[in-house]
Amino acid sequence: MSTPSNARRPDPLTREVLELIGEVVARFYADYEEAAGEHTLTGPQARLLSLLSLEPLPMRKLAQKLKCEPSNVTGIVDRLESRGLVERRPDPADRRVKVAAATEQGRAVARDLREGLQFAREPLAGLSEEERRSLRDLLRRMLGT
Amino acid sequence: MSTPSNARRPDPLTREVLELIGEVVARFYADYEEAAGEHTLTGPQARLLSLLSLEPLPMRKLAQKLKCEPSNVTGIVDRLESRGLVERRPDPADRRVKVAAATEQGRAVARDLREGLQFAREPLAGLSEEERRSLRDLLRRMLGT
DNA sequence: CTAAATATTTCAGGATGTCAAGTAACCGGG
DNA sequence: CCCGGTTACTTGACATCCTGAAATATTTAG
Numbered sequence: 001m002s003t004p005s006n007a008r009r010p011d012p013l014t015r016e017v018l019e020l021i022g023e024v025v026a027r028f029y030a031d032y033e034e035a036a037g038e039h040t041l042t043g044p045q046a047r048l049l050s051l052l053s054l055e056p057l058p059m060r061k062l063a064q065k066l067k068c069e070p071s072n073v074t075g076i077v078d079r080l081e082s083r084g085l086v087e088r089r090p091d092p093a094d095r096r097v098k099v100a101a102a103t104e105q106g107r108a109v110a111r112d113l114r115e116g117l118q119f120a121r122e123p124l125a126g127l128s129e130e131e132r133r134s135l136r137d138l139l140r141r142m143l144g145t
Numbered sequence: 146m147s148t149p150s151n152a153r154r155p156d157p158l159t160r161e162v163l164e165l166i167g168e169v170v171a172r173f174y175a176d177y178e179e180a181a182g183e184h185t186l187t188g189p190q191a192r193l194l195s196l197l198s199l200e201p202l203p204m205r206k207l208a209q210k211l212k213c214e215p216s217n218v219t220g221i222v223d224r225l226e227s228r229g230l231v232e233r234r235p236d237p238a239d240r241r242v243k244v245a246a247a248t249e250q251g252r253a254v255a256r257d258l259r260e261g262l263q264f265a266r267e268p269l270a271g272l273s274e275e276e277r278r279s280l281r282d283l284l285r286r287m288l289g290t
Numbered sequence: 291c292t293a294a295a296t297a298t299t300t301c302a303g304g305a306t307g308t309c310a311a312g313t314a315a316c317c318g319g320g
Numbered sequence: 321c322c323c324g325g326t327t328a329c330t331t332g333a334c335a336t337c338c339t340g341a342a343a344t345a346t347t348t349a350g
Binding site: 132 | 158159161162163165166167168169170172173174175212268269271272274276277278279280281283284285286287288289290
């Protein structure tokens with residue numbers, strides 16, 4: 001065991017990539033929070049609304065996607081519903097289920113939110129199309145997609 | 146302005162890269178929270194402790210690095226201090242300032258935390274050295290470093 | 291020396307999150 | 321049909337995170 005720390009201590013290149021990813025994560029998050037804040041939304045509210053802007057979802061599915069307890073989703077949907085951005089609909093097939101759906105206004109806010117993400121444009125704009133394609137492929141492979 | 150939506154609606158390639166980055170962010174965060182949870186730490190506690198494992202910092206600096214109000218840092222440091230992971234030291238040069246520093250135990254936990262980050266190893270392990278170098282360069286350019 | 295500025299804490303209040311318990315509805319076996 | 325077990329959601333209690341305003345102690349500028 002001359003170099004037992006190799007398994008835990010990655011090489012400098014990997015470390016650097018890690019650090020850069022950390023930076024990306026931090027910027028992405030900050031950007032997202034700011035965009036949400038411009039609509040007086042919190043991060044979790046914005047994430048939930050974005051999900052619902054794609055398709056209505058039962059509370060349980062929402063909890064799964066947000067990786068939290070269903071009881072938590074209740075409160076977030078409550079607040080969005082009280083602002084008219086989301087509504088609860090009964091599921092005709094199962095009366096236990098409540099399907100959360102974005103209202104027209106909610107979808108408009110979600111659209112604004114997407115467009116407000118500066119991170120989407122600025123940093124990627126500096127890359128050529130070929131570089132972006134290359135980045136896409138590397139990220140894909142990294143994620144095992 | 147024949148195509149005014151181009152500024153807001155990026156091309157499909159950029160969209161895809163964005164989506165992939167979102168996925169990276171989500172996984173990174175989930176991984177971090179899980180690693181923190183294994184030490185009964187919350188995300189913010191783990192981030193603060195990681196910062197302090199590099200160097201002691203005054204409360205004010207901590208707030209800046211964490212992008213939150215100083216009054217918030219007070220509570221997080223309180224909880225870490227009550228567990229013996231962090232301690233407050235007086236600043237000899239300015240008696241208003243309290244410098245937060247990781248204890249020996251705190252540094253050990255921070256080390257475990259770093260090593261527990263699966264994300265660090267697994268996905269990057271699938272990339273060759275050249276690919277990682279390429280990824281590093283692209284991320285660098287994207288971040289404008 | 292005094293007034294303004296700075297570092298930290300405390301307090302009130304909202305939001306997020308977990309867990310346990312409760313209610314309503316589905317579903318399968320008798 | 322009905323009864324027991326499961327499932328979906330909500331409620332309540334509680335911890336944490338976070339902000340903004342006010343209080344305290346100390347430094348610094350005039």
